[in-house]
Amino acid sequence: MSGSPREAAVEEKELLQLESLLDNSEKKRNRLPTWMRTTFSDFIKPSIWTNAPTETKKPLRPTAYLDGLRGFAALLVYSLHHELWAHETDWAMEDAFGWDGNYKFICFPGIRVFFSGGHTAVAVFFIISGYVLSMTPLSLIQAGETGRLAENLGSALFRRWLLAATTLLFLTSWHLFGIRSSNPIADAPERTYGDELWKWYLDFKNYSFIFNSETTNKYNDHTWSLPTEMRGSIVVWTAALAFIRCRANMRLRFEAGLAFYFLYIVDGWYCALFMVGMLLCDIDLLAAKDQLPEIFSRLKPLQGWIYYVLFLASLYLGGVPSITNDLNHLRKEPGWYLLSSLKPQAVYDFRWFYRFWAATFIMIAIPHISWLKKFFETSFCQYLGRISFSLYLVHGPILWTIGDRVYAAVGRLRVNQPAVVGGWMNIFPFPSWGIFGLEVNYLVPHLILLPLTLWCAEMVTKLIDEPTIDFARWLFNYSAVPKRGAS
Secondary structure, three states: OOOOHHHHHHHHHHHHHHHHHHHHHHHHHHOOOHHHHOOHHHHHOOHHHOOOOHHHOOOOOOOHHHHHHHHHHHHHHHHHHHHHHHOOOOOHHHOOOOHHHOOOHHHOOOOOHHHHOHHHHHHHHHHHHHHHHHHHHHHHHHOOOHHHHHHHHHHHHHOOOOOOHHHHHHHHHHHHHOOOOOOOOOOOOOOOHHHHHHHHHHHHHHHHOOOOOOOOOOOOHHHHHHHHHHHHHHHHHHHHHHOOOOOHHHHHHHHHHHHHHHHHHOOOHHHHHHHHHHHHHHHHHHHHOOOOOHHHHHHHHHHHHHHHHHHHHHHHHOOOOOOOOOHHHHHHOOOOHHHHOOOOOOOOOHHHHHHHHHHHHHHHHHHHOHHHHHHHOOHHHHHHHHHHHHHHHHHHHHHHHHHHHHHHHOOOOOOOHHHHHHHHOOOOOOOOOOOOOOOHHHHOOHHHHHHHHHHHHHHHHHHHHHHHHHHHHHHHHHHOOOOOOOO
8 A cells, every 4th residue: 555645646647557558458459350369269169158257248238139039030930941841741830720620739829939930030020120220310310410311321221232152152062062952942053163153143143133023042042031121121211311301290100101001002011011110210219218299108008918918919920820822721720710801902922911910019019028028138149139140041051951961860851852862861760759840850950950050150140241241331431432631
């Protein structure tokens, strides 16, 4: 301890100088790329294994639950595709509980969402995208800083090109390791790698034009939703510009009116989902400033129970039978006769109409049900949220190559497996004991496939997704006209 106040002041000054030097050194180190600041083992280690002290963790953002919801939704897509793939001859999970006398556990309302909820998960993706994309534009509009709106929209639009690298890596694995995809939509590999690259280029260039009516990528048909999401994003940005001078009440009415138009007047269900995301974001921003219209205060007494009703309704509607787009078939499904009469004339695929309302209800309910919101804020859901986009991209290719072979090895067989993975069939057969959808020889492969898929998704996030976003941001800033000085 210091002997006098002066000595204490000198020691304090020296300590502050030392801390300043250490702080500057840390800042310089942090400016280095991530791969230069971590060892290889740290880089390839799944981030969910990182045991960071609680006090060093960043506090969660108010909308962190959206990240968790997006990640959990990506996991539901994984579950759906694996269930359908491994049960090729019996898609009972796509019918309602009790259809044709079958009362399977995984088809029970609410339960079925965890097995066949991947369809509804895509609708949730679109609402979350509409919410997130409109947050900054709406914040600027509400703050009266309309001059910065064009810059924000330009930056966002500049960065919205999807990743082509995953399909390129996928096709490269065919020729590098001599394997073939089991995906029925994929053609057999070309004779040479050069021919494959040319075919990939022809397929991707057509797929990348988002205004094509057909946007299926033959190397990964799960990515059909990405051009659709891009079109929905453009709707949100256009609406933000159109409503730039509107009063809050009128802006909310226009947003709700556009959602109604897209869903009930024209067959634009995905645009309606994006507009709902924008509407919910606008409401939340106004609520944070205590500027909501009076009608919301009138509904406040109902808020104690209405969110649970919406949550339960979302679980039921999210399990809409998806085996066919035949409305007459839906009317025969147990529990769906009356609901089938709600389908608007404009909607061609009625399934997206019910998924629209399921996704909307869940998005409204989650922030107001504390235990549900906390679940999506858990570290696991936040981890899934971080890798959700890459998980969506890689789970299909892994299923069609490694997954199909692992399923064949444990005795979970498919019709066309002998022609593609014949040598893998029944190497280590497991019994098909258990309830439908949770059989032993279905669950055992996921001891390998789920960790592998999550790890690959994280590697794609680290090596491709995040660097691509950083590069696109740098390129936009580099291309922009300087605010001061020479052009």
